[in-house]
Amino acid sequence: MSIITIPGKLGRFVSLNNGTGFEVVLSTFGAGVYQIYVDGAPMLIGPKGYYDYEISDAYYGKTIGRYAGRVPNGELKFNGKTINLPLNDPFHHTLHGGPEGFSFHVFEEEIANNEVRMSYFSPRGEGGFPGSVKLTVIFKVVPGEYTLYMDYELESDEPTPVGLTCHSYFNLGGEQTVLGDTLMIPAEKYYTTVMKAPDKQIPVPPLLDFRKPKIIRDVCLDPTLPSDTGGGIDFIYVTNGKSTVLENQKYRLEIQTDMPTIAVYTNNYPREGQLLSNGRIEEKYSAIALECEEIPNDFDAIAVLPGQIKKRHIYYVFSKKK
Numbered sequence: 001m002s003i004i005t006i007p008g009k010l011g012r013f014v015s016l017n018n019g020t021g022f023e024v025v026l027s028t029f030g031a032g033v034y035q036i037y038v039d040g041a042p043m044l045i046g047p048k049g050y051y052d053y054e055i056s057d058a059y060y061g062k063t064i065g066r067y068a069g070r071v072p073n074g075e076l077k078f079n080g081k082t083i084n085l086p087l088n089d090p091f092h093h094t095l096h097g098g099p100e101g102f103s104f105h106v107f108e109e110e111i112a113n114n115e116v117r118m119s120y121f122s123p124r125g126e127g128g129f130p131g132s133v134k135l136t137v138i139f140k141v142v143p144g145e146y147t148l149y150m151d152y153e154l155e156s157d158e159p160t161p162v163g164l165t166c167h168s169y170f171n172l173g174g175e176q177t178v179l180g181d182t183l184m185i186p187a188e189k190y191y192t193t194v195m196k197a198p199d200k201q202i203p204v205p206p207l208l209d210f211r212k213p214k215i216i217r218d219v220c221l222d223p224t225l226p227s228d229t230g231g232g233i234d235f236i237y238v239t240n241g242k243s244t245v246l247e248n249q250k251y252r253l254e255i256q257t258d259m260p261t262i263a264v265y266t267n268n269y270p271r272e273g274q275l276l277s278n279g280r281i282e283e284k285y286s287a288i289a290l291e292c293e294e295i296p297n298d299f300d301a302i303a304v305l306p307g308q309i310k311k312r313h314i315y316y317v318f319s320k321k322k
Helices: 050-055 216-220
Strands: 002-007 012-017 022-027 032-038 075-078 081-084 108-112 115-122 133-140 147-156 182-184 189-191 234-238 244-247 251-257 261-265 288-293 310-320
Touching (some): 012 108, 012 115, 032 050, 032 310, 244 288, 251 288
Antiparallel strands (some): 002 012, 022 032, 108 115, 147 310, 182 244, 244 251, 251 310, 261 288
16 A cells, blocks of 8 residues: 655645556546546546646536536525525536635645545635535545445534535546446436436436436437537436446446435537546547436435535446456
């Protein structure tokens, strides 16, 4: 087991290597996962340079909050009140915590044994959100496993809504696209692109039903796919904490979580000319984002309460195929 720290311009990078073929490179800027290697093969995409990764506003692998997803029109309805948040996406919503979200801050790190703890204190009113929040993200790897364990701990001095995710973009093995990958999502219901209120989940239509593994190409290139998604998948599936699986001919990823939904996005709007950490130029379908999240816009239900530590987890379990 080895841990190496690498200075960045805004934060630091930390490499966790379990000595048995699994390495995770983390960033203290945004408590991010810069890259994951399985026997030297990359599992994620993101900007190639460390500094480019730090300053990117595309959320590659970073911890998202205070709220992962979009707050419609920036109107946070919580505890019987409407709080107006700053808008930061082209459609006039508050995206991923807004311009002062967790992903744009440097976290303090503490390294011990085979884990890295990254912590950030968000003061009351930051990003327009009520209450102060302390977030601790615990990253851990162990010898003999191709698994990244991420545990989240939240504390607040007054009731405040917090919904987290890790915004990793997966490309198993550095392929040109993920169109040939197979996806399995154990969900009977989902939220469409525009219907994301808590009670608007509807049955998954046959084309978007991944309860039996389905090749991503067969969905993204289907002419009947809804046109408002940018020609790819961009939906939130209700999994109730069941595992989602992504695989290709060489690798398999199982995502384990206690969060009730997973947002699935096939990089429908790539960054033109972006050189990636896997050595390729970013293009449409370069990767797939699989973001474990709370029920959309159910803000009262995701409140962090004083005197309690709210916990969530996301585990990335990789394996190689023979």
